[in-house]
Amino acid sequence: MSAANIAKDAIRIAHTAGLSKDVIDLLERKITLLSDQVTSLETENASLQAKIDQLEREPRDDAPILKHRGVAFHRRKDGSIEDTVYCPKCESPLFSASSSIPMTCHCGFVAPFKVRDIPTMISEIEAETRA
Ligand SMILES: [Zn+2]
Numbered sequence: 001m002s003a004a005n006i007a008k009d010a011i012r013i014a015h016t017a018g019l020s021k022d023v024i025d026l027l028e029r030k031i032t033l034l035s036d037q038v039t040s041l042e043t044e045n046a047s048l049q050a051k052i053d054q055l056e057r058e059p060r061d062d063a064p065i066l067k068h069r070g071v072a073f074h075r076r077k078d079g080s081i082e083d084t085v086y087c088p089k090c091e092s093p094l095f096s097a098s099s100s101i102p103m104t105c106h107c108g109f110v111a112p113f114k115v116r117d118i119p120t121m122i123s124e125i126e127a128e129t130r131a
Contacts, residue, residue: 007031007032007034007035010027010031011024011027011028011031014027014028055077056076056077056078057076057077057078057080058076058077063075063076065086066081066125066129067088068121068124068125068128069111069112069113069121070088070111070112071085071086071087071088071094071111072085072086072087072088072091073085073086073121073122073125074086081122081125081126083118083119083122085103085111085118085121087105087107087109088109089105089107089109090105090106090107090109092105092106092107094109094111096114096115099114099115099116100114101114102114103115
């Protein structure tokens, strides 16, 4: 039952209990105040949950570097593996102008795979680390 439904029930009960108009008005004001507070807390909770989700997606500061096929991957705080691939020479993120050419680094490193191979590589790492 939502806070709004509980408030409506409380007002209905107050009317049928034969309470005076002053008491009912006071109860209605309190219920409105509480409903506003519930709405505010629900909004704050949703915002905090979104922040938690965002933080869990970030790489861990102490994340172990996962070496695979000659490059490095980082594990996120939530345990998943970040889909950014890092250079084994200078640790910068690799990039690719196209999915059909190998990924490269500004230092000159050329990876032995293409950007479209990354999901498969992440699956391989997950299978290896699970075993
Ligand atoms: Zn590099």
